[in-house]
Amino acid sequence: MKRILSIMLLMIAAPSADRMCTILAQTPAPQPPPKVLNIGREEVKPNVDAEHAQVESAWARAFAKANWSANWLGMTSISGPPEAWFLTGYDSFAAFEKSNLEFEKRTALKAEDTHFRQLDKDLLRGSRGMLATFRDDLSYQPAVSLAQMRYFRVNMIRVRPGLNDDFIEYRKIIRAALEKAQSDTHFAIYQTVSGAPNGTFLIFTPMKSLAEMDPNPASQKAMQDALGSENQRKLSELTSKAILSNEPIHFALSPEMSYLSKEFIAADPAFWKPKPKPAAATKKPTETTKPGQ
Numbered sequence: 001m002k003r004i005l006s007i008m009l010l011m012i013a014a015p016s017a018d019r020m021c022t023i024l025a026q027t028p029a030p031q032p033p034p035k036v037l038n039i040g041r042e043e044v045k046p047n048v049d050a051e052h053a054q055v056e057s058a059w060a061r062a063f064a065k066a067n068w069s070a071n072w073l074g075m076t077s078i079s080g081p082p083e084a085w086f087l088t089g090y091d092s093f094a095a096f097e098k099s100n101l102e103f104e105k106r107t108a109l110k111a112e113d114t115h116f117r118q119l120d121k122d123l124l125r126g127s128r129g130m131l132a133t134f135r136d137d138l139s140y141q142p143a144v145s146l147a148q149m150r151y152f153r154v155n156m157i158r159v160r161p162g163l164n165d166d167f168i169e170y171r172k173i174i175r176a177a178l179e180k181a182q183s184d185t186h187f188a189i190y191q192t193v194s195g196a197p198n199g200t201f202l203i204f205t206p207m208k209s210l211a212e213m214d215p216n217p218a219s220q221k222a223m224q225d226a227l228g229s230e231n232q233r234k235l236s237e238l239t240s241k242a243i244l245s246n247e248p249i250h251f252a253l254s255p256e257m258s259y260l261s262k263e264f265i266a267a268d269p270a271f272w273k274p275k276p277k278p279a280a281a282t283k284k285p286t287e288t289t290k291p292g293q
Contacts, residue, residue, distance in 0.1 A: 038089075073146075
């Protein structure tokens, strides 16, 4: 299944362990990220973005019609090669497994899924699934009202083999400085456990507007002051020592490609469930205008 990967493969927590966790908050209030994140990453062929979006939108509607238990958030890259990511959160790996087992029993839904897979494959250069666990100890103010967000910056960080502890030390220094500076930023860090090379970390930073990417000298100075010269030196050393690569990708959240709970949509229905655009009016023929002219 596309959105819920095989058990063998391999922002938000569920209200109870018995209920499948949706990817997103059930109320407009800030919610913590899920403990387990299932990520479907698709590399879209050039110039077929519109066709791909149509397939994904129909896919989401089919699962909504079937009242499937696990929701997902779709988003598309606004920089670099075209990509689409689909995020589904779970309260535990046991919940992830339960969802897979439930899907195996849904014969009609599996047939729908296979149909859309066939439509999708000709539009993609490649795809992969990833499973990741939430690192609360490295994250900073991760609880947000995701329904109010419009973008994600995802930093894909590769740590050199055997140096995870150095990277963790690096991130804890940053977190302590953010707390000291009383920064109003928010991000959730996940560590992959399947579907990516060992030592892969994902930093999800939600944004209401791309204006948040503009330089903020006051915030930067507060962070430098909170770090101090010694920690700045240490961060520089740990960066060179531990980090193999850091790839930032910016995404726009996609209502059409998402399958969301009614409660989540209700937090901002104008964005997450916009009214269909009215059909263009056709010009009626007049006495001086013949049909077809």
